[in-house]
Structures are given as C-alpha cells and as structure tokens.
Amino acid sequence: MKILESLRESAKKNWAEFQNRARVMVGAATCGRAAGAGDVIEEFKKSLKENGLDGKVEVVETACIGLCYAEPLVEIKREGEPSVLYSNVKPKDVAKLVSEHLIGCNPVAEKAEAVMADEEYRGIKPFKKHPMVELQKRIVLRNCGVIDPENFEHCLARGGYEGFERALSMPPEKVIEEVTASGLRGRGGAGFPTGVKWGFARASKTSPTKYIICNADEGDPGAFMDRSVLEGDPHSVLEGLMIAGYAIGAECAYIYVRSEYPLAIQRLKKAIRQAEEAGLLKRELPNGFKFEIRIKKGSGAFVCGEETSLMASIEGVRAMPRPKPPFPAAKGLFKKPTNINNVETLAAVSSIMREGAQMYSSLGSEKSKGTKTFSLAGKIKRTGLIEVELGLKLDDIINKIGGGCADGKKFKAVQTGGPSGGCLTPEHLSIPVDYESLAAAGSIIGSGGLVVMNEDSCMVEVAKFFVNFTENESCGKCIPCRMGTQHAHAILEKITSGRGEMEDIERLKKIAFTMKQSSLCGLGQTAPNPIVTTLRYFEDEYLAHIREKRCPALVCPQLVHFSVDAEKCTGCTACERVCPTGAISGGVKKPHSIDSEKCISCGACYQSCRFGAIARK
Amino acid sequence: MEYFIIRNLTYKAKAFVTIMTEGRFKTILEAYPPKRENLVSVLQDIQEEEGFISPEAVSETAEYFSISEADAYSVASFYAQFKFKKPGRHTIKVCKGTACHVRGSGSLLAALEERLGIKEGETTPDGLVSLERVACLGACALAPAMVVDDKVHARVTLAEIEKILKSLK
Numbered sequence: 001m002k003i004l005e006s007l008r009e010s011a012k013k014n015w016a017e018f019q020n021r022a023r024v025m026v027g028a029a030t031c032g033r034a035a036g037a038g039d040v041i042e043e044f045k046k047s048l049k050e051n052g053l054d055g056k057v058e059v060v061e062t063a064c065i066g067l068c069y070a071e072p073l074v075e076i077k078r079e080g081e082p083s084v085l086y087s088n089v090k091p092k093d094v095a096k097l098v099s100e101h102l103i104g105c106n107p108v109a110e111k112a113e114a115v116m117a118d119e120e121y122r123g124i125k126p127f128k129k130h131p132m133v134e135l136q137k138r139i140v141l142r143n144c145g146v147i148d149p150e151n152f153e154h155c156l157a158r159g160g161y162e163g164f165e166r167a168l169s170m171p172p173e174k175v176i177e178e179v180t181a182s183g184l185r186g187r188g189g190a191g192f193p194t195g196v197k198w199g200f201a202r203a204s205k206t207s208p209t210k211y212i213i214c215n216a217d218e219g220d221p222g223a224f225m226d227r228s229v230l231e232g233d234p235h236s237v238l239e240g241l242m243i244a245g246y247a248i249g250a251e252c253a254y255i256y257v258r259s260e261y262p263l264a265i266q267r268l269k270k271a272i273r274q275a276e277e278a279g280l281l282k283r284e285l286p287n288g289f290k291f292e293i294r295i296k297k298g299s300g301a302f303v304c305g306e307e308t309s310l311m312a313s314i315e316g317v318r319a320m321p322r323p324k325p326p327f328p329a330a331k332g333l334f335k336k337p338t339n340i341n342n343v344e345t346l347a348a349v350s351s352i353m354r355e356g357a358q359m360y361s362s363l364g365s366e367k368s369k370g371t372k373t374f375s376l377a378g379k380i381k382r383t384g385l386i387e388v389e390l391g392l393k394l395d396d397i398i399n400k401i402g403g404g405c406a407d408g409k410k411f412k413a414v415q416t417g418g419p420s421g422g423c424l425t426p427e428h429l430s431i432p433v434d435y436e437s438l439a440a441a442g443s444i445i446g447s448g449g450l451v452v453m454n455e456d457s458c459m460v461e462v463a464k465f466f467v468n469f470t471e472n473e474s475c476g477k478c479i480p481c482r483m484g485t486q487h488a489h490a491i492l493e494k495i496t497s498g499r500g501e502m503e504d505i506e507r508l509k510k511i512a513f514t515m516k517q518s519s520l521c522g523l524g525q526t527a528p529n530p531i532v533t534t535l536r537y538f539e540d541e542y543l544a545h546i547r548e549k550r551c552p553a554l555v556c557p558q559l560v561h562f563s564v565d566a567e568k569c570t571g572c573t574a575c576e577r578v579c580p581t582g583a584i585s586g587g588v589k590k591p592h593s594i595d596s597e598k599c600i601s602c603g604a605c606y607q608s609c610r611f612g613a614i615a616r617k
Numbered sequence: 618m619e620y621f622i623i624r625n626l627t628y629k630a631k632a633f634v635t636i637m638t639e640g641r642f643k644t645i646l647e648a649y650p651p652k653r654e655n656l657v658s659v660l661q662d663i664q665e666e667e668g669f670i671s672p673e674a675v676s677e678t679a680e681y682f683s684i685s686e687a688d689a690y691s692v693a694s695f696y697a698q699f700k701f702k703k704p705g706r707h708t709i710k711v712c713k714g715t716a717c718h719v720r721g722s723g724s725l726l727a728a729l730e731e732r733l734g735i736k737e738g739e740t741t742p743d744g745l746v747s748l749e750r751v752a753c754l755g756a757c758a759l760a761p762a763m764v765v766d767d768k769v770h771a772r773v774t775l776a777e778i779e780k781i782l783k784s785l786k
Contacts, residue, residue: 030754030755030769031755031771034756034759034762034770034771035759035771035772068758068759069758071758071771218755219752219753220753221713221715221716221717221718221752221753222714222715223753223755223757224753224755224756224758227755259698260751260753260754296657297657297658299660299661299697299698299699300696300697300752301696315653316655316656316657317653318691318695319695319696334654375757375758376758377716377758377760378715378716378719378720378760379719379720383716383758384758385758415715418715419715449757451715451716451757453719457719462718462719465718466715469713473752475695577776577779578728578776578779580731580775581731600727600731602727602728602775603721603724604724604728604775607721607724607774607775608775608776
C-alpha cells in the first residue's frame with residue numbers, strides 16, 4: 001500500500017541534492033550540546049557570514065553519530081567532494097576549518113576523524129574503517145547523525161515508513177508472523193520475543209479497545225541509547241508504533257518519555273505533527289486503519305520501567321506495580337488489553353518490516369538474533385553509542401570498539417544492565433555478548449548500558465551506589481524490596497566505613513536471596529544483582545574492607561588518607577584553591593600540608609595536582 | 618508530611634507568596650479535561666510555571682479533578698520530579714548516574730555542599746541556589762555531568778565548579 005508515494009519521490013530528489021550541497025553538519029544531540037555544540041554552531045554561522053558564504057553553505061543540526069568522546073563533532077562538505085568528519089571542534093577552531101577546508105579546499109588533517117566515503121581521501125581514513133565503527137552493524141542507529149532529524153523529507157528519502165506501508169498491505173497476523181520470524185526480542189531488558197508478545201495482545205478478547213505503549217522512560221543510570229534514537233531518528237519509533245498498533249489492533253498509542261529528555265520530547269512532538277500532516281495519523285487510511293499517538297511525560301520514577309507501574313503512572317495514580325497475572329495483554333492500561341514495547345524494539349521493527357525478517361534473523365547468535373545498541377560509558381577511552389550484532393565478544397566491544405580503559409589503566413570490571421544487572425570481569429572478556437551468555441555469568445544485557453570500571457573503582461562502593469539507587473527508587477509497596485534495599489545499604493555503608501564484620505557477608509547474601517525470591521516486581525527481584533556479582537567476583541575487596549580496614553582502590557573516604565609529599569610539592573597552590581573545606585595550607589612556593597581534621601577525602605587536591613605530590617593511602 | 622508542615626506555616630506566618638495569579642492557574646487547568654489521567658500532566662505544567670507545587674496548587678488541582686487533597690498530594694509526592702518548596706533563583710543538578718559516579722560526581726556534590734553550605738535538596742538561605750541530584754541525565758559519555766539552569770556542563774572538574782559558582786548571581 002503506497003500512501004506516501006508522491007511525497008517520497010520529491011523527498012528523494014531533495015535528499016540527493018542535499019547530500020551533494022556544501023554544508024556544515026553539527027552533532028547537536030544532548031551530549032553534543034553539553035560538549036559545546038551550540039557555541040560551535042553560532043561560530044560557524046558568524047564565520048560563514050564574514051566570508052560571504054551564508055546562503056551558499058548551510059549549517060545543519062544533526063543528532064548523535066555515536067562517537068561521543070570526540071564531541072562536538074562537525075561534518076564539513078564541499079560540493080563534489082566527500083564530507084569530512086572533524087572531532088573535538090571548539091569555537092576557536094572554526095575560523096581555520098572555514099578558511100582552509102571550505103574556502104581553501106584543504107581538509108584540516110589534524111582535526112579530521114574520518115571521511116564519510118568508502119575510500120580513503122587525502123590520507124583521511126573512511127568512517128567505516130574507524131576503530132569505533134568498523135565492528136558495528138547499524139540498523140536501529142542507521143539514521144542517527146546522518147539525517148537532520150527534524151526534516152521529514154530526510155526520513156522519507158532514507159526509507160522511512162516503507163515498513164509501515166508494507167505492513168498495511170499484509171493482514172495483521174502476517175505482520176506478527178514476520179516479526180516473530182525475525183527473532184527480535186524485547187530490547188528493554190527482559191528479552192521476551194516481540195512477535196509472541198504481540199500475538200497475545202492481538203488474541204486478547206477482553207475488550208475491543210486496545211492500547212500500545214512505547215516505553216521511553218530510560219531510567220537506567222548509565223544508559224542513553226533510547227535518548228539517542230529519539231533525538232536522532234524519531235520517525236523510526238513512530239513507524240514501529242504504527243506497525244505494532246496495526247498488528248495488535250490498537251487505535252491509540254502512548255509514548256511514555258522521561259521529562260529529563262527535553263530535546264527528545266521536542267523532536268517527538270515535531271515528528272508526530274509531521275506524520276499527521278502527511279496523513280499517516282488521525283486519519284483513516286485506505287484499509288480502514290486509523291491511529292493516534294500521544295506523548296506522556298514521565299516524572300522521574302525508575303519503577304516505571306516495570307510495565308504495570310508505567311501504566312499506573314499514565315492513569316494518573318502513584319506508579320506502583322501490581323501482581324501479574326492478569327498480564328497487560330489481558331488487562332493493561334485503563335483495564336484494556338495493552339502491549340508495551342521499548343524504543344529500540346520499535347525502531348528495529350520498522351527496519352524489519354522494511355527489509356524483511358530474513359535480513360534481521362541472519363544477524364546475531366543462535367538464540368539472540370539481530371543487533372543491539374549499547375552505550376559505552378565510565379572509564380573507557382572511546383565513550384559513545386554503538387550498535388553491534390549480538391554474540392560479539394565482550395573483548396571486541398571493550399577493547400576494539402571502546403579502545404580499552406582510559407588513561408592506560410587496567411580494566412577491572414564492566415557493569416551491564418545497570419542497577420538490575422551485574423558486573424563482568426577480565427575473565428569474561430572472551431564470552432559472546434548475548435542474552436544467554438550474560439545470564440550464565442550472573443548478569444543481564446538489560447537495556448544496554450555498559451559502564452566500564454578500572455583499578456580506581458572500588459567494587460564494594462559500586463555495589464553500595466547501586467543499592468542506594470534502588471533504595472531511593474523502591475516504590476515501597478512490598479516489604480522485601482523496601483526493607484531489603486535499606487538494610488543492604490546500611491550494611492554496605494558499614495563495610496565501606498571500616499566497621500564491617502565477617503557476619504555481614506552472610507547477612508548480605510541472605511537479604512539478596514530473600515529479595516530475589518519474594519519481591520513483587522522486577523525492581524526488587526533484580527536489585528540485589530550488583531551485590532551478588534561483586535561478592536562472587538570481588539570477594540577479596542570485601543574482605544580487605546572488613547579485615548584490614550583498607551580500601552584497595554583507595555576510594556572509600558573513611559578508609560583513605562591524603563597527605564602532601566613535601567619533596568614533590570612545588571607550592572603552586574593549585575590544591576589549596578580547589579579544596580572545598582580549606583584543609584590545605586602552605587602559601588606560594590612553600591610545601592603545603594593537609595589538616596586531617598578538616599579533610600573530607602573528596603580527592604579534589606589529588607585531581608588538581610600536576611606534580612603527583614598528593615599521596616593517598 | 619512536608620506538605621502539611623508547609624501548609625501550616627503558610628497559614629500561620631503568611632510568608633508564603635504564590636507567584637501565579639488565579640487567572641493563569643485556570644488556563645493551565647482548563648487545557649486538560651478533568652480526567653484522572655491528566656493529573657500528572659497538570660502538576661507538571663504547574664511546576665513548570667511556578668517552579669514548585671504550592672499548597673494552593675494542590676488544593677486547586679484536587680478540586681478541579683474532584684479528588685481529595687491527600688489523593689492529589691500522594692500522587693505528586695510519589696514522583697521525584699515534584700518539589701514542594703520554592704526553589705532558588707538558580708538550580709544546580711548534579712548527575713548521580715553510574716557513569717558520572719565512577720567518574721567522580723560524588724566529589725562534585727560533596728564540594729558543592731561544602732561551598733554552598735547546604736545539603737542536596739536544599740536551597741541557600743539567601744534564595745540564590747538550589748542543589749539537587751538527578752538519577753541520570755543521559756549524557757553518560759561526557760561524565761561527570763551537571764545541569765546549571767538548563768545548561769548541561771560536561772566533564773565537570775572541581776576547578777570549574779568554582780567558576781560556575783562565581784558566575785551565579
């Protein structure tokens with residue numbers, strides 16, 4: 001069924017023209033903006049005007065191409081030449097880029113990260129061969145950082161809504177069959193086969209009114225895949241929602257998105273308006289399908305990751321989970337059959353319907369098909385957003401794509417799945433990253449956050465951090481979660497402050513077991529995972545804290561003491577100036593000293609000293 | 618509890634001034650039909666306008682939706698987003714996501730608390746700065762991150778904090 005034929009034709013023409021035009025594209029997603037993309041855009045506009053190029057060279061805002069460590073990223077294109085991607089562009093670099101590359105036709109080699117072409121260009125390596133990109137397989141992220149996300153024509157020209165058109169030409173049952181055949185599993189964390197889930201909602205006879213919800217409440221701290229997709233390619237999510245709505249027989253969809261993502265909300269709203277104007281929404285389509293998409297802003301409750309809580313939140317009550325069954329497919333939002341999918345799942349659906357199940361199921365490992373996006377963060381050299389085939393080795397992700405630990409330090413652990421997941425250690429580097437292998441190692445893929453930790457991270461303190469997080473986010477409805485997180489936090493606090501006893505380890509294990517067995521929802525059941533895995537792989541660190549009253553990674557404030565090495569101290573006063581409590585005294589060119597009474601062990605002096613004169617022990 | 622304490626203070630000390638005039642409040646409410654599912658959206662809009670949820674806002678909202686004040690307050694207080702005290706002229710939000718945490722946002726928060734002389738969740742006595750922590754800003758690749766009045770600062774160092782604090786007036 002072709003609805004957008006005429007629109008698409010002109011879009012393709014305009015896109016081809018756009019690609020060939022001279023332009024400056026700046027990555028201006030949340031992370032790019034935080035790194036200063038806004039100032040860079042202003043500077044480019046100013047510089048182009050000064051050189052009489054305004055009107056000839058367009059400045060375009062795009063989203064995140066994934067190389068977040070190198071933000072702000074700028075792509076510069078001259079007519080008839082391949083475009084060059086520049087990294088770490090600061091406003092002061094702009095004048096040079098304009099005069100040398102745009103005017104003088106000489107790409108600035110020292111700032112160039114890659115060239116957006118298949119072949120090497122003037123000694124600059126192609127983007128596909130970039131170490132962070134080479135092993136990736138971009139399906140969900142195919143448009144992120146490539147198109148202007150607010151330009152509907154870009155989306156159409158790149159095949160947007162082709163999957164929806166194809167779905168409409170099939171009976172809904174066939175759409176479900178196709179999605180099942182692709183092997184796609186829920187990307188929000190649970191990994192349940194998407195097609196099967198849709199089948200339940202389709203078959204549900206509780207009520208003729210059905211709902212579909214897109215869970216964009218990415219609460220997992222350390223994960224930002226969904227934000228990047230929403231900011232970089234909002235139409236792929238809308239398309240996935242429409243396909244899902246058609247497949248299960250829903251007429252109304254809700255996108256539940258975090259209020260902490262203002263840019264994502266703004267782009268979604270614009271995308272919905274564009275889809276409405278194109279006649280895709282709020283209007284009866286040739287085969288009688290009519291669909292509406294509403295946005296609901298979240299209010300900062302991590303427990304909304306649990307589907308029953310999320311639905312309670314949309315209904316306008318306290319977002320507390322309820323026991324299942326009845327499952328949402330039978331009784332969900334407003335007691336009607338409801339299907340909930342994650343952002344990434346829906347974005348993958350649009351690609352599956354566009355290119356067929358075979359394309360997707362040929363990727364990945366035996367039981368985990370397709371690709372998965374991961375956000376690389378923490379103490380890793382190349383932080384950013386990646387998409388790889390499932391089954392790729394952890395080693396490839398951390399060391400080849402991520403470039404290993406930052407500052408040449410030793411890799412110690414990686415936390416997968418956020419507060420519900422666990423940590424993996426150097427001995428796991430050889431395992432393939434898929435649902436089954438990670439579960440066997442005691443962790444989960446979760447939504448896809450990978451936070452890398454090096455020798456400077458204390459694993460007991462990390463466990464404490466996660467338990468503190470789940471303690472704050474526990475809704476308080478069931479006792480195992482409410483009390484379990486509180487007690488576990490108190491015990492970990494005791495251990496990290498040097499008051500731990502050997503019995504505490506047994507106590508922690510017992511609390512973890514009880515929470516896992518008897519909590520009402522996923523939040524409480526998985527909250528002990530960080531404790532269980534750190535105890536399993538880093539018991540020696542717990543023992544050092546308890547027996548020797550020592551923090552091996554020199555992190556826990558009560559167990560670390562800072563002092564000044566008088567021999568190395570040059571008296572530059574850098575530490576004195578950053579100390580928040582005024583504990584450091586000395587004066588210019590005299591060795592400093594730290595008053596241990598006033599010191600809060602924040603580490604500011606250690607960070608600021610350029611001579612290695614601050615000693616920790 | 619917090620709400621009732623503030624409420625009592627309001628009536629006793631009359632120190633409480635609502636920024637919003639009655640008419641403006643009405644326009645926010647009437648943008649939504651009085652259906653329960655719109656309760657959170659209304660509260661969000663009010664907070665955007667006023668900066669916090671005042672006791673008057675709770676009772677007006679409750680009346681509009683025909684629910685009890687306790688019911689309206691129970692929903693508002695469940696969500697981390699809603700504040701019940703008037704925030705300072707500037708707000709600093711320190712990200713305490715995992716990535717920011719392993720990159721030292723704990724020291725940032727500690728330093729800010731020391732410098733401002735307040736704890737997280739509080740406002741300086743002169744009403745200049747409110748200090749908050751947020752679960753995750755999603756700027757993990759540029760950790761540690763901090764938001765000062767809607768501007769995201771990436772890879773914040775302790776030295777930068779000094780500069781940022783000095784720039785706030």
